[in-house]
Amino acid sequence: MATLYSFKNKNELSVSLAEYVKKVSAEAIARHGKCMVAISGGSLPKMLAQELITEEGKAAVEWSKWEVFFADERAVPLDHEDSNYRLNMEELFSKLPMDPSQVHPIDASLISGEDGSETDTTELADAYEKVLVKCFAPGDAVRHPTFDLVLLGMGPDGHCCSLFPGHELLRESVAWVVGIDDSPKPPSKRITLTLPIVGHANKIAFVAAGEGKRDMLRRIIENPEEGLPCTLVNITGGEKVSWFVDDEASQDITHYPIRKELNLANI
Numbered sequence: 001m002a003t004l005y006s007f008k009n010k011n012e013l014s015v016s017l018a019e020y021v022k023k024v025s026a027e028a029i030a031r032h033g034k035c036m037v038a039i040s041g042g043s044l045p046k047m048l049a050q051e052l053i054t055e056e057g058k059a060a061v062e063w064s065k066w067e068v069f070f071a072d073e074r075a076v077p078l079d080h081e082d083s084n085y086r087l088n089m090e091e092l093f094s095k096l097p098m099d100p101s102q103v104h105p106i107d108a109s110l111i112s113g114e115d116g117s118e119t120d121t122t123e124l125a126d127a128y129e130k131v132l133v134k135c136f137a138p139g140d141a142v143r144h145p146t147f148d149l150v151l152l153g154m155g156p157d158g159h160c161c162s163l164f165p166g167h168e169l170l171r172e173s174v175a176w177v178v179g180i181d182d183s184p185k186p187p188s189k190r191i192t193l194t195l196p197i198v199g200h201a202n203k204i205a206f207v208a209a210g211e212g213k214r215d216m217l218r219r220i221i222e223n224p225e226e227g228l229p230c231t232l233v234n235i236t237g238g239e240k241v242s243w244f245v246d247d248e249a250s251q252d253i254t255h256y257p258i259r260k261e262l263n264l265a266n267i
């Protein structure tokens, strides 16, 4: 069962989220010498940056051991305002002691049309899957990449990565990365990790804050029968999943245990 942490405000959420990231990172590096991370876009990078780009945050994590991939990406040029790569670089990774080569973007040469609207998303997804194959198991065939940490936002419609409610891609069980051409949230062309890959990670963290997420958060947590994408990650990931939300977002949750403090021993 996923753990739900709710904090007084976004500031306290960011403080605990940073503690969680530090611990998960240290454990991964102790286990296999690196930390393989998948990250999404939206409001998440800013919340991570608050504590992690400080001098203390820079020193508390072995950033040189991180390899960063995208949980989802929009089929746009890397400097486009909709690019999750651009957002994460600007908000977070360019401010950390990391080499840019540690962050693995989509293959920009496959973006077609000025705004990416003519891109073949299957080709883009397949190319990104090859990046994962290469980075996770060089020269080796693996059934699933195991991310040490997947960091996700929650869309106000209950989507995560670029897996949208009711979409057929929620049933994908073979591919690691898939293309989507009909995202209900623009831009319509994207690529995304699939549910089995997200659920296979060692740790999965969701971040959601503010009144705008309140109703959907309640439905995700309390109405699993709706089968919303975030709920499916909760079900697949079970106790590996932690939610970091603020009290504004969790206010309507009455039938699920809410923890008010992060307990690092339980992670």
Ligand SMILES: O=C1O[C@H](COP(=O)(O)O)[C@@H](O)[C@H](O)[C@H]1O
Pocket: 040, 041, 042, 043, 044, 072, 073, 074, 084, 152, 153, 154, 155, 156, 159, 160, 161, 162, 185
């Ligand atoms: O389109 C996307 O939206 C989600 C949620 O974003 P938020 O701004 O509501 O936090 C994000 O997680 C995903 O990466 C992005 O492509």
